[in-house]
Amino acid sequence: MNQVYINDAKKHVGEEIKIKGWLFNIRSSGKLMFPEIRDGSGIIQGVVFKNDVSEKVWEDFKNLTQESSVVVTGKVREHPKKPNVYELDVNDVEIVQIAEPYPITPKEHGIDFLMTNRHLWLRSRRQFALMRLRSKIIGFVRNFFDSRDFTLVDTPVLTPAACEGTSTLFEVGYFDNNAYLTQSGQLYNEATAAAFGRVYSFGPTFRAEKSKTRRHLTEFWMVEPEVAYMDLDGVMDLAEEFITEIVQNTLAGCRQELEILERDLSKLEAVKSPFPRISYDEAAEMLKKGFEAGEIEKPFEYGNDFGSPDETYIASQFDRPVMVHRYPAKVKAFYMEPDPADPTKALCVDVLAPEGYGEIIGGGQRMTSHETLLEGIHNHDLPEEAFDWYLDLRKYGTFPHSGFGMGIERCVRWISGIEHIREASPFPRMLYHMKP
Amino acid sequence: MNQVYINDAKKHVGEEIKIKGWLFNIRSSGKLMFPEIRDGSGIIQGVVFKNDVSEKVWEDFKNLTQESSVVVTGKVREHPKKPNVYELDVNDVEIVQIAEPYPITPKEHGIDFLMTNRHLWLRSRRQFALMRLRSKIIGFVRNFFDSRDFTLVDTPVLTPAACEGTSTLFEVGYFDNNAYLTQSGQLYNEATAAAFGRVYSFGPTFRAEKSKTRRHLTEFWMVEPEVAYMDLDGVMDLAEEFITEIVQNTLAGCRQELEILERDLSKLEAVKSPFPRISYDEAAEMLKKGFEAGEIEKPFEYGNDFGSPDETYIASQFDRPVMVHRYPAKVKAFYMEPDPADPTKALCVDVLAPEGYGEIIGGGQRMTSHETLLEGIHNHDLPEEAFDWYLDLRKYGTFPHSGFGMGIERCVRWISGIEHIREASPFPRMLYHMKP
Numbered sequence: 001m002n003q004v005y006i007n008d009a010k011k012h013v014g015e016e017i018k019i020k021g022w023l024f025n026i027r028s029s030g031k032l033m034f035p036e037i038r039d040g041s042g043i044i045q046g047v048v049f050k051n052d053v054s055e056k057v058w059e060d061f062k063n064l065t066q067e068s069s070v071v072v073t074g075k076v077r078e079h080p081k082k083p084n085v086y087e088l089d090v091n092d093v094e095i096v097q098i099a100e101p102y103p104i105t106p107k108e109h110g111i112d113f114l115m116t117n118r119h120l121w122l123r124s125r126r127q128f129a130l131m132r133l134r135s136k137i138i139g140f141v142r143n144f145f146d147s148r149d150f151t152l153v154d155t156p157v158l159t160p161a162a163c164e165g166t167s168t169l170f171e172v173g174y175f176d177n178n179a180y181l182t183q184s185g186q187l188y189n190e191a192t193a194a195a196f197g198r199v200y201s202f203g204p205t206f207r208a209e210k211s212k213t214r215r216h217l218t219e220f221w222m223v224e225p226e227v228a229y230m231d232l233d234g235v236m237d238l239a240e241e242f243i244t245e246i247v248q249n250t251l252a253g254c255r256q257e258l259e260i261l262e263r264d265l266s267k268l269e270a271v272k273s274p275f276p277r278i279s280y281d282e283a284a285e286m287l288k289k290g291f292e293a294g295e296i297e298k299p300f301e302y303g304n305d306f307g308s309p310d311e312t313y314i315a316s317q318f319d320r321p322v323m324v325h326r327y328p329a330k331v332k333a334f335y336m337e338p339d340p341a342d343p344t345k346a347l348c349v350d351v352l353a354p355e356g357y358g359e360i361i362g363g364g365q366r367m368t369s370h371e372t373l374l375e376g377i378h379n380h381d382l383p384e385e386a387f388d389w390y391l392d393l394r395k396y397g398t399f400p401h402s403g404f405g406m407g408i409e410r411c412v413r414w415i416s417g418i419e420h421i422r423e424a425s426p427f428p429r430m431l432y433h434m435k436p
Numbered sequence: 437m438n439q440v441y442i443n444d445a446k447k448h449v450g451e452e453i454k455i456k457g458w459l460f461n462i463r464s465s466g467k468l469m470f471p472e473i474r475d476g477s478g479i480i481q482g483v484v485f486k487n488d489v490s491e492k493v494w495e496d497f498k499n500l501t502q503e504s505s506v507v508v509t510g511k512v513r514e515h516p517k518k519p520n521v522y523e524l525d526v527n528d529v530e531i532v533q534i535a536e537p538y539p540i541t542p543k544e545h546g547i548d549f550l551m552t553n554r555h556l557w558l559r560s561r562r563q564f565a566l567m568r569l570r571s572k573i574i575g576f577v578r579n580f581f582d583s584r585d586f587t588l589v590d591t592p593v594l595t596p597a598a599c600e601g602t603s604t605l606f607e608v609g610y611f612d613n614n615a616y617l618t619q620s621g622q623l624y625n626e627a628t629a630a631a632f633g634r635v636y637s638f639g640p641t642f643r644a645e646k647s648k649t650r651r652h653l654t655e656f657w658m659v660e661p662e663v664a665y666m667d668l669d670g671v672m673d674l675a676e677e678f679i680t681e682i683v684q685n686t687l688a689g690c691r692q693e694l695e696i697l698e699r700d701l702s703k704l705e706a707v708k709s710p711f712p713r714i715s716y717d718e719a720a721e722m723l724k725k726g727f728e729a730g731e732i733e734k735p736f737e738y739g740n741d742f743g744s745p746d747e748t749y750i751a752s753q754f755d756r757p758v759m760v761h762r763y764p765a766k767v768k769a770f771y772m773e774p775d776p777a778d779p780t781k782a783l784c785v786d787v788l789a790p791e792g793y794g795e796i797i798g799g800g801q802r803m804t805s806h807e808t809l810l811e812g813i814h815n816h817d818l819p820e821e822a823f824d825w826y827l828d829l830r831k832y833g834t835f836p837h838s839g840f841g842m843g844i845e846r847c848v849r850w851i852s853g854i855e856h857i858r859e860a861s862p863f864p865r866m867l868y869h870m871k872p
Contacts, residue, residue: 003665005585005633007585020664020665020835021633021664022630022833022835023833039633039664040587040629040630040631040632040633040634040635040664041585041632041633041634067832067833068833069833069834069835071665096833096834096835096836097833097834097835099831099832099833100831100832102832117825117828118825119624119627119825119826119828119829120627120828120832122627122628122631122632123630123631127631128631128632131587131589131628131631131632132587132632135587135588135589138588139578139582139588142575142578146575149441149443149477151476151567151568151571152571152574152575153567153571153862154640154657154861154862155862155863156655156862156863156865157593157617157640157642157655158606158642158654158655158865158870159870160870160871160872170594170608170609170610171608171609172606172607172608172617173606173607174606174654174870175644175646175867177870179870181593181608188555188862188863188872191555191556191558191872192558192567192862193476194458194476194559195476195558195559195563195564195567196476196477196558196564196567196568197441197457197475197476197477198476198477199476203639203640204590204593204639204640206593206594208611210611218594218610219592219593219594221590228456228457228475228476229439229456229507389553389555389871389872390555390872392553392555392556393555395535395536396503396535396536396538396556397458397459397503397504397505397532397533397535398505398532398533399456399458399505399532399533400532425590426589426590426591426592426624426628427591427592427624429592429594431611434594434595434596434610434613434615435596435825436596436624436627436825436826
């Protein structure tokens, strides 16, 4: 008899099937035992009736401990009362291993303990739902770009230079030289946009930030589209269409996961076009009024970047993501195109998620002028020779182009509604945590 | 008028459209000029007839240099003689930038020069086809696993320990400690297979090998499936189905790219099930006979791993990939399950590509016994405490499981039929090459 996966059990009602997995939980009541079996595709409740099984099978189930590995045979039937729920009338079990006392029991555990046992913690119901959700969201992201004829072009992890300053770089010994772990694929994406028109990169990126917030990891996956001949308005449209599609697909395809995570679906259902688009100046004005009305503790200083409480306040004014554009050029990266209407501003955009989840997307239009770009590199004290190839793009058919970046863990954190970003990564890397 | 992409021009026959791109090439003949325009989606030939355009447009085209950025307006028509080829009757051009003399001309260039100019080289026809092929193959790979209900679980790049020995690791400064760049996601995949049943990881991996061969990169993307309760036979079936599907999808969906690369399609068409499966002993016997027949220069020493010429000879005996299983345990990693029929052999498999492209897949069944695994770790002089979490998997419901790894650049190299692996990566990293 071949193995059947639990999420396929519904196709086998009335048939005898074999499930290969682990004992998730078990309870008993007289002549009945109810083992919950999981196999990675789902969890099914078995029913073991003493009169129907051999003495050995009955004793075997009595001896099973949490997470023991087992092969269970039984007949599938619909739950007598719950629709779309299936049970297994067990008639045999083969024990692969009786597990040692499992460290993660149904009681509460501290976060340090759970993080140290991340390799086991992933087996629990909530973490399972989160990782399935992550996997599906990544699929939606790739599909969004693939279906629109973007070419996936992987950018390197090992890079000779920093993209956005040097203070938060991880350094690697590279034979007799040094290399740095990438912070963003963007500079490379600009080169490939000139070759393929519409491109995206999607891979791990790194920030050596010594911060311990709920929204920072040192290693995270980032998706970064870049489009030749696209301007700021175009990239705002793209980001809006992108977020809308991801959220709608999640609502349509991840109900079970969202249910386990107890996500308030009404918050996600509100994520529809059009998104509000406000300028930095308008956002600053909003913060000023908020402070005057006593809704914000500290006044916002015009000209600075927004802090986390500022972002939360701005986002709280809307029921869907808000796009803030045209920040002061000096708080943004050197490669941003200046706004022709006010060159002290950059043609950039940040997308702030609702409910205080903060920035999920940063992007904008890139500089086209060789001269201005070179100036920017000098003003930021970056080594010109590291950027010679990047400057080339402004010599050999320079072109307006725009793009954005979205960290997948921030997106998963927001959509799933979890408090800390560490649960959005299978094996999170943080300041004091790198194992397993 | 909105931008139309060149690969969509066929939908606009008889209409005036606007193309935004670069001048790929231009030739002229009296009152006619034939600019080839590329926009990243394709290349279209324009026809500029002096009598039909303004003096300014005519002069503008005369001034255009290779890779100048332009917005060209014209009417689409089918090529009078070639079916499925479209041309543009040009009536206007807007010059975005006249490019400086472009370094990569239609003449031959040395490889060092091209590698230094990788950011520009990608615009040329062959490299364009290769990267499009890579992008599509990656799509086929993901689709293979997604459609079979595998969960994508990303494994970390920053790791505290080595998977396969310590000699080829890149070391990273991680705040006050050190970390290493991952060589494989496998150990993590084994943990996630216990949580999700069928999993795969797909991300960059690293080997600090000081080799300068045609099939090594220091950074490459690897896809690694892992399946709970699967044995060696099962994983050989999976690998065969996987390779067959990738090649068939490539043949069906990448004709244009394969044509530009002048790939011999008959070689790919031969890649069909069943693949020959031979044991290490049978392969060694094959090499012995080959040596005796004078078809191999050096005799193969039984018990060793195969070298590149050995692999080429074995593969040359077949018209499709060959699976070699059950190598001596001592030439394989510590985590391989011993063959119960002969414990000096490991339940492993390497898949060798035809035409001398060498190993493209390595995999096998993993050890289930805690005791034997611990012995293996000690025998390989690996630090036990680094593997405590990995050993846990053998304490809490150990289970038979198998998986494999395939480097995407090796796969692209084989399918596209190129000589050197460096062209299979957008920005290849090698011993003496890390820029751009």
